[in-house]
Amino acid sequence: MEYIGSKNIFMLTRDMLKLVNRKVMDHGSRVAYILSMMLRETGRYEEYEIAEFCYLASFHDIGAYRTEDLTKPLQFESRDGAPHSIYGYLFFKYLSAFGERSKILLYHHTSYSNLQEVDFEYKDIANYLNLADAVDVYLTALREKFHVGMFRKWVGKRFSEETLELFMRAEEKGQLIENIRNGEYKKALDEQMDYLIFTNEEKKKCLELLMYCGGFHNVEFVINTTTCVCICNEIAMHMKLGEAEREILYYAALLHDIGLLGLPKELLKPQYELSDAEKELMKKHIAIEERIFKLRNLNEDILNVAIAHHERKDGSGYPKHLKGKEQNKLQRILQVADGMTAKAPLTKEQVIAELQNESADGKLDKEIVEIVLRDYDAIVSKVAEESKAILSMHTKLNTKFQKISAQFT
Ligand SMILES: [Fe+2]
Ligand SMILES: [Fe+2]
Ligand SMILES: [Fe+2]
Structure with missing residues (x-):
């Protein structure tokens, strides 16, 4: 495909x-x-x-x-x-x-x-x-x-x-x-x-390279995206998804926030307090990526999953306010994974409590949240391992950068 x-x-x-x-x-x-x-x-x-x-x-x-x-x-x-x-x-x-x-x-x-x-x-x-x-x-x-x-x-x-x-x-x-x-x-x-x-392997590398470009804008972008990709992958394994679905989910998770590159850098700093107007502006990242994905003929299934990560089951999400049945399984998985990623600084108990609330309120998919909660520790440790690999790659890049720079001076 x-x-x-x-x-x-x-x-x-x-x-x-x-x-x-x-x-x-x-x-x-x-x-x-x-x-x-x-x-x-x-x-x-x-x-x-x-x-x-x-x-x-x-x-x-x-x-x-x-x-x-x-x-x-x-x-x-x-x-x-x-x-x-x-x-x-x-x-x-x-x-x-x-x-x-x-x-x-x-x-x-x-x-x-x-x-x-x-x-x-x-x-x-x-x-x-x-x-x-x-x-x-x-x-x-x-x-x-x-x-x-x-x-x-x-x-x-x-x-x-x-x-x-x-x-x-x-x-x-x-x-x-x-x-x-x-x-x-x-x-x-x-x-x-x-x-x-x-x-196909080269294309995969090119899209991953694009995701890493998000790190120029803010370093957390790469960690957050990788975390999200990793959680999606874990959920997919637990739900025994087929290879085609897993691939769609992989690329959708990889690219889901890439539209943030079109927003002012300052807004993306983790410690930055967004005003109401800025919160609205942040939502534009979906429209930005949707426009470019369509223009460049990205596979429709991937596009539809990627741009629905802020939708919620009860219709309270954005930008299309999709409700329950209007969302497919892969979209719901990415919503849970992205929701979980966004809670990164919270403790285990807090994350679990929030996920439970959001599933009880009908925002996140119950079944998917249950899967995550059942294997919470395993999933989190797998994600930590993955982020460590990314971080060490970053360190390697920076160390090499210093070393080569020194040769030129
Ligand atoms: Fe140049
Ligand atoms: Fe987003
Ligand atoms: Fe140059």
């Missing part, structure tokens, strides 16, 4: 990251377009390979979401060993299916002369990306004053002869600069992405 197409995964990730910072994401798209034209010019790559490099290039500054003050966009685009290139590399290395190619992000601000000593299969592409990035940065800053000849002075230092040559040839044939200025590049990039072919 196809849950989402490869190109749609790319578009979905891009839509979501655009909500976090539009400037960084649009820059990524333009750079990916320039890179695609340069790669085509080499004659060495198949269309699907170019599409994969474009995926990586579109998100080449993803580390900046974590390491930089994005109120001053694109000021971070310069130094060798810039923090965002290190973080972006580690993020892709540990969380994506791109493996060794992730290192292209590490070296996207490394000059050609420094790359000489580096042993890395794709260092030429890292240098192409470096130029594509510089072209867009200068084009944005200089506008009409920009001219391609200005890169000549860096040949042999910042860029290789081949890199500049490729760009010049691609520009001559394809009017890259013109296409960027008039917006035509968007169509060209999207057409390139028709060639993207991910396996």
Whole structure:
């Protein structure tokens, strides 16, 4: 069963990251377009390979979401060993299916002369990306004053002869600069992405990567989502759900709060007291994700489960105020799991009491709550184990980040 197409995964990730910072994401798209034209010019790559490099290039500054003050966009685009290139590399290395190619992000601000000593299969592409990035940065800053000849002075230092040559040839044939200025590049990039072919395993990794992007907004997001995924999985096992249902539930739980990326960061801080108006604004995360899931053709079953996690059996939930029979089993499971996740700082007794109340009030499904309460300790310890693994991954990412940063200073 196809849950989402490869190109749609790319578009979905891009839509979501655009909500976090539009400037960084649009820059990524333009750079990916320039890179695609340069790669085509080499004659060495198949269309699907170019599409994969474009995926990586579109998100080449993803580390900046974590390491930089994005109120001053694109000021971070310069130094060798810039923090965002290190973080972006580690993020892709540990969380994506791109493996060794992730290192292209590490070296996207490394000059050609420094790359000489580096042993890395794709260092030429890292240098192409470096130029594509510089072209867009200068084009944005200089506008009409920009001219391609200005890169000549860096040949042999910042860029290789081949890199500049490729760009010049691609520009001559394809009017890259013109296409960027008039917006035509968007169509060209999207057409390139028709060639993207991910396996199911790779798609799963891509959607998990998107979920981890929620951690740029607030760290708790990743822990909460993982907790929710894990509780859903435990309930599914106890209810002996079939594989197809379990998969739908998995993806719905993974993506259920991703619309929060479209809301102001401050609202998501755990200690922040929301005003009534802000509470209403928070509810918008459902509409945000629903719109994008529909636009990118996410499987309907997954979509319907994901967007119903704040509905309640008695119709008191939102946004559609669905009642009892209007909700399916998977939606009701996610409501219990999400409800339980939201009670995280409470004690065991408090959580149990609240779940019992909400089931007695007809808000949460009785049968599902009973399953959770029957195996409460086992479920909680399984969830704790899982969160520990996520946390240690975070620590590993951060430790590696410090270590690599130290090498550059
Ligand atoms: Fe960068
Ligand atoms: Fe960049
Ligand atoms: Fe939510």
